[in-house]
Amino acid sequence: MKITILGCGGSFGSPLAWNRHGNIDLNNKRNFRTRSSVLIEDNNNNILIDTSPDLRQQLYNIQCTNIDAVLYTHEHSDHTSGLPDMRAMSLINQKIIPAFMPKEMKSKMEIFYKYIFKGEKDYLPFMKIENLENNFSINGTNIETFKHNHGSIDVQTYKFGKFAYSTDLKKFYNEDIDKLKNLDLWIVGLLREDPHPAHAGFEQVMEFINYIKPKKTVFTHMTALLDEKKLKDKCPPNVVPGYDGMTINI
Ligand SMILES: [Zn+2]
Ligand SMILES: [Zn+2]
Numbered sequence: 001m002k003i004t005i006l007g008c009g010g011s012f013g014s015p016l017a018w019n020r021h022g023n024i025d026l027n028n029k030r031n032f033r034t035r036s037s038v039l040i041e042d043n044n045n046n047i048l049i050d051t052s053p054d055l056r057q058q059l060y061n062i063q064c065t066n067i068d069a070v071l072y073t074h075e076h077s078d079h080t081s082g083l084p085d086m087r088a089m090s091l092i093n094q095k096i097i098p099a100f101m102p103k104e105m106k107s108k109m110e111i112f113y114k115y116i117f118k119g120e121k122d123y124l125p126f127m128k129i130e131n132l133e134n135n136f137s138i139n140g141t142n143i144e145t146f147k148h149n150h151g152s153i154d155v156q157t158y159k160f161g162k163f164a165y166s167t168d169l170k171k172f173y174n175e176d177i178d179k180l181k182n183l184d185l186w187i188v189g190l191l192r193e194d195p196h197p198a199h200a201g202f203e204q205v206m207e208f209i210n211y212i213k214p215k216k217t218v219f220t221h222m223t224a225l226l227d228e229k230k231l232k233d234k235c236p237p238n239v240v241p242g243y244d245g246m247t248i249n250i
Contacts, residue, residue: 002041002249003163003185005220006048006058008242009033010191011078013054014224022192022225030228030243034058035078036167036221038187040160042141047071049158049165055082059089061245066093069138070127071145072101073167074155075108083113083127090126098130098138102147102156106131132156146179148172151198163187163250167221169208170200177212184250186214187242189221209239218242 007013014033015021024031034054039062040047048070052058059065067089073079090097099117101109106129110117119125135144142161147154150168157166157176162184169189180186188205195201199221200208209217217239219231231241 001160001163002247003187004039004041004062005187005218005242005244005246006037006039006062007034007052007054007244008220008222008246009035009244010221010223011035011076012223014222016224020224022223022227023230024224024227025229028228030241031224032244033222033224034244035082036189037079037082038165038220039064040141040163042160043139045069045139045141047138047141049073050079050167051082051086052078053081055085056088058244059085065089067097070097070099071132071143071158072099072105072156073158073165074102074150074153075105076153076168079167080109083109083116087116087126096125097127099127100130100132100136102132102154104154144179146176148176168199169205170198171204172208177208180212180214183212183214185216185218185248186212187218187220190219190226190241191221192223192225206235206239214238216240216248218246218248 035052037050037052045068048067115123144159145156149170155168165187167189191199193202219241228241
């Protein structure tokens with residue numbers, strides 16, 4: 001399984017034109033972050049998690065020409081609003097692409113993106129909403145999902161065997177964190193150093209890491225307040241900030 005971090009920025013991306021930077025080094029290309037999304041290549045299957053507003057550029061950067069399915073973590077616009085860019089993926093491969101999403105997202109997505117899911121006037125639908133089950137499979141790739149807390153809403157963690165992706169994480173419900181024990185790779189959202197009402201801060205994310213002990217942890221969804229090198233220097237060697245274009249084989 002090959003995992004590519006297409007984007008690892010928070011909702012504004014990084015850096016910012018108005019210079020609200022936490023002393024990030026602008027000579028370090030890894031501090032240039034598009035909005036969060038990840039591509040999983042497994043069994044000749046290309047699975048995309050979230051459609052960030054930067055999707056077109058992200059797919060261009062890695063020369064990706066096919067997506068077999070999209071999995072959504074939650075409805076926030078930094079995770080969904082690149083959806084219209086999927087039209088090219090449908091057209092060039094002549095297929096309707098399934099979009100898996102939690103049921104609370106479904107009606108909003110159908111209204112916002114009616115032409116995509118239902119078609120409108122001359123435009124035929126090019127994606128199809130699929131209901132999300134706790135365990136499901138896409139062309140032989142088995143996926144497990146559960147909800148974690150993101151302030152006033154919930155977000156899906158997705159788990160593919162020994163890899164899991166938990167972005168926009170404030171806390172886990174009940175004993176769900178135990179489902180993440182024995183991971184080879186955990187990609188987890190770290191918005192900024194300090195806690196935010198909808199995102200855990202650095203100390204809390206490190207507590208999660210110290211509890212589940214993944215072999216490797218990669219941070220995503222980082223604001224321009226987090227400098228890649230400074231963050232790396234304060235973490236153990238198996239905990240690293242991600243960067244756009246990072247690939248990991250597990
Ligand atoms: Zn977000
Ligand atoms: Zn969010």
